[in-house]
Amino acid sequence: MGVHDCCDGFNFAIFSRHAERVELLIFEDPADQHPLWALDLDPAQHRTGDIWHALAEGVRWGQAYAYRVHGPLAPEAGHRFDADARLLDPYARAVAGRGGAGVPPGDGRCLLLRSRFDWQGTQRPRTLWSDTVIYESHVRGLTVHPSSASRHPGTFLGVIDRIPYLRELGVTAIELMPVQAFHRGDAGRHNYWGYDTLAFFAPEPAYAAHAAPGSVIDEFKTLVRELHRNGLEVILDVVFNHTAEGDERGPLFSFRGLDNAIYYLLGADRRRYENFSGCGNTLNCSHPVVRDFIIDCLRYWAAEMQVDGFRFDLASILGRDREGRLMADAPLLERIAEDPILRDVKLIAEAWDAGGAYQVGRFPGVRWAEWNGRFRDDVRRFWRGDAGMTGAFASRLCGSADLYQHSGKAPLNSVNFVTCHDGFTLNDLVSYARKHNEANGEGNRDGADENFSMNHGVEGPTIDAAIDAGRLRQIKNLLATLLLARGVPMLLGGDEFRRSQAGNNNPWCQDNALSWYDWRLVEENGEVLRFVRGLIALRQRHPCLRNDAFYRAEELDWFGPQGHAPDWDGPTRAFGCRVRECAEPGMLCLLFNASDRPADFHLPDAPWRLEADTGQAPPGDICALDDLRPLPDRQRYALAAGSLAVLSHL
Known part of the structure; x- marks a missing residue:
C-alpha cells in the first residue's frame, strides 16, 4: 500500500472496493494547480481484488501525487464518491500544506520523498514501565x-x-x-x-x-x-x-x-x-x-x-x-x-x-x-x-x-x-x-462542567x-x-x-x-x-513506590492520627500509612491531612527522618538526600491542615 520505489519506477497502490474508476495524478511541483500527467488505471491491468495499483515510470522524488476516484454518489447506500476531488493517499508519508491554511479540502497533494536518515547509532531507551x-x-x-x-x-x-x-x-x-x-x-x-x-x-x-x-x-x-x-x-x-x-x-x-x-x-x-x-x-x-x-x-x-x-x-x-x-x-x-x-x-x-x-x-x-x-x-x-x-x-x-x-x-x-x-x-x-471557556465561542457550553x-x-x-x-x-x-x-x-x-489557561478547561482552539x-x-x-x-x-x-505488584496486606499498616484504624468511609480526612515493603533505603511513613485542622500523629515507634512536608516552607517541603535529618521526636509528628508528609526509616 502507498508508494514504493521499485528501481524501474514507483509503485502506487490504494484501496477502494466500490470505485468504478481511479485516476493517479502526478504534479511536477506540490504547488501546481494542474497535474503534469494523469494515469487512468485500467481495471484489467491495474486492479487486483480491491487494490488499484500501477508501476509508473518517469516519476521522481520531490514530485507530488493525488487520486481522483469515480464511483456512485449514493448517500442512501453509504457511497459519497466525488470525481472532482483530489484525494490524499491514506498511506502518504508526507502531505503538502505547510502554510496556515493547511491541506485544502478536495485538493490534497501527497509528497514523494526519500526516507533515508542517519540515526547515528542511537538506541531506544527501553525504559521499564516501573x-x-x-x-x-x-x-x-x-x-x-x-x-x-x-x-x-x-x-x-x-x-x-x-x-x-x-x-x-x-x-x-x-x-x-x-x-x-x-x-x-x-x-x-x-x-x-x-x-x-x-x-x-x-x-x-x-x-x-x-x-x-x-x-x-x-x-x-x-x-x-x-x-x-x-x-x-x-x-x-x-x-x-x-x-x-x-x-x-x-x-x-x-x-x-x-x-x-x-x-x-x-x-x-x-x-x-x-x-x-x-x-x-x-x-x-x-x-x-x-x-x-x-x-x-x-x-x-x-x-x-x-x-x-x-x-x-x-x-x-x-x-x-x-x-x-x-x-x-x-x-x-x-x-x-x-x-x-x-x-x-x-x-x-x-x-x-x-x-x-x-x-x-x-x-x-x-x-x-x-x-x-x-x-x-x-x-x-x-x-x-x-x-x-x-x-x-x-x-x-x-x-x-x-x-x-x-x-x-x-x-x-x-x-x-x-x-x-x-x-x-x-x-x-x-x-x-468553574470553567471559563468563553473565548472558545460556544457560550461556555464546551468542556467538562x-x-x-x-x-x-x-x-x-x-x-x-x-x-x-x-x-x-x-x-x-x-x-x-x-x-x-x-x-x-x-x-x-x-x-x-x-502554567495557567485563565480557567479555560478546553482550549482546543486557542493557538x-x-x-x-x-x-x-x-x-x-x-x-x-x-x-x-x-x-x-x-x-x-x-x-x-515503583513496584510492579500490588501491596500485600502485611506490607501496610494504616492508622489514624491517634493510632487507631482509619474510618475509611466516614468524615475523617487524616490518616497515615507505614510501608513495610521498603527494604532499601528503609520503611516509609506517609501522612495525609486533608482536613482544615492540624493533625498530631502518633507514629509507629522507629527512628524517622523527614523527606517531604507540604505544610513547611522550603527547604522543608522537599528534602534533598544529603539534607535528610532525624526527627527530634520518633513517636509524634504534627502535620498542618491540608498537608502531607513523607518520613523514611533511618
Whole structure:
C-alpha cells in the first residue's frame, strides 16, 4: 500500500472496493494547480481484488501525487464518491500544506520523498514501565512563546531545545499531543490541539522548521534521535477513532471519497454517521481493511520513525463492532497488543469514548496501560475535602487494585494523572471553581462542567498572599500524591511552574498565549519546580513506590492520627500509612491531612527522618538526600491542615 520505489519506477497502490474508476495524478511541483500527467488505471491491468495499483515510470522524488476516484454518489447506500476531488493517499508519508491554511479540502497533494536518515547509532531507551515518568506536552505550545528563546520555536526541532530541561526535571518520556497531519479548522477557529487527523502516516507539516518539501520527516526523526540520545522516550497521542472529515456536512480529504461505506461506521440511515467520537464520524475499526490500515500505520511509526509508544485517544472505539457495540475480545485491540513489531512499544488507552463507554480497569488485554480517570477524580475530591473519599484515595495511592487486580493486571496498567491537556491545568484546578471557556465561542457550553476544583476564596488570580499560599500547598499535595502512588505517573507539561489557561478547561482552539508555555514562570514559580524535581528523585530512591505488584496486606499498616484504624468511609480526612515493603533505603511513613485542622500523629515507634512536608516552607517541603535529618521526636509528628508528609526509616 502507498508508494514504493521499485528501481524501474514507483509503485502506487490504494484501496477502494466500490470505485468504478481511479485516476493517479502526478504534479511536477506540490504547488501546481494542474497535474503534469494523469494515469487512468485500467481495471484489467491495474486492479487486483480491491487494490488499484500501477508501476509508473518517469516519476521522481520531490514530485507530488493525488487520486481522483469515480464511483456512485449514493448517500442512501453509504457511497459519497466525488470525481472532482483530489484525494490524499491514506498511506502518504508526507502531505503538502505547510502554510496556515493547511491541506485544502478536495485538493490534497501527497509528497514523494526519500526516507533515508542517519540515526547515528542511537538506541531506544527501553525504559521499564516501573521507572517511567511521563511529561505530556504540545509540540507547538512547548516552545512557540518568545520566552522559550528557541532557535526553532513551535517545531519538532524546537522541542530538542527543551531536552536539558526535561532531563533535569527527571521525567523519562515525553508524550506529544497529535503530530500526525491534521486539519486546522475553518477561518473561525483554529484547531490547535490537532485531534482531527487527515493523513495518519504523515507528520504535521506546520511543525517543520524549514520550508523544503518533506523536511518535516527528517526533523521529526531528528527529534526522536536526540531524545533517545538523552535517554528519553517519545510517546505519540494517536487518533484512530475518527478523521478530519466530520459528519455528512464535513470536508472531503481522503477516506470518504475512497470508500465511505468501508472506512466509517454508518447508521441504519446510511446517509448518517455513527458518532461515538463526538467529532462527527467514527472509523469502522472492526472492518479488516481498517484494522490492517491501523496496524500498518502503527508499525510505520514504531519501526521507521522509532517512536517508543502510543496513547490511543478514545480507545474504547477501537473495540466496537460494526453495530457500535463493545466487544469483550476486540480483534483490533488484540492485534495491536500481539503484533510482533509492536511488542516492545508502550500502549496506553484512553479507556472511554463519547458514546458512553467507560472501561477504566476493564480495558481488554493485560498489555494495555490506561489513563486512570478514577485516580484523577478521587485524588482531586479527597484534597478538596469531599466527605467519604478517604478509602477511595487510599486505593488510588496503592495502585488501584480495586480496578485492576480482578483481571490479572498490575499497578503499571494504571497511568496516574491529576491533570492532562483535556481540562484545567494544575494551577487553574486550585484557582477556579468553574470553567471559563468563553473565548472558545460556544457560550461556555464546551468542556467538562464537573472538575472537582476549588478557588480557595477568590475566582482566578489574586494578590492575597494567604490565598496563594493555600493554593501553593494544594498544588504540592496533588503533585506529591501523584509521585507517591503506585502506577505510572503522568505530569501535564507546565504544571511544574504553575502554567495557567485563565480557567479555560478546553482550549482546543486557542493557538495563543493562553495555551503556550510562558517560560518566565520557571523563575517566578521556582519553588514548585524544585518541589517536582525533588519528588521525582524521592520516587527514584524508594523502589517500593515503583513496584510492579500490588501491596500485600502485611506490607501496610494504616492508622489514624491517634493510632487507631482509619474510618475509611466516614468524615475523617487524616490518616497515615507505614510501608513495610521498603527494604532499601528503609520503611516509609506517609501522612495525609486533608482536613482544615492540624493533625498530631502518633507514629509507629522507629527512628524517622523527614523527606517531604507540604505544610513547611522550603527547604522543608522537599528534602534533598544529603539534607535528610532525624526527627527530634520518633513517636509524634504534627502535620498542618491540608498537608502531607513523607518520613523514611533511618
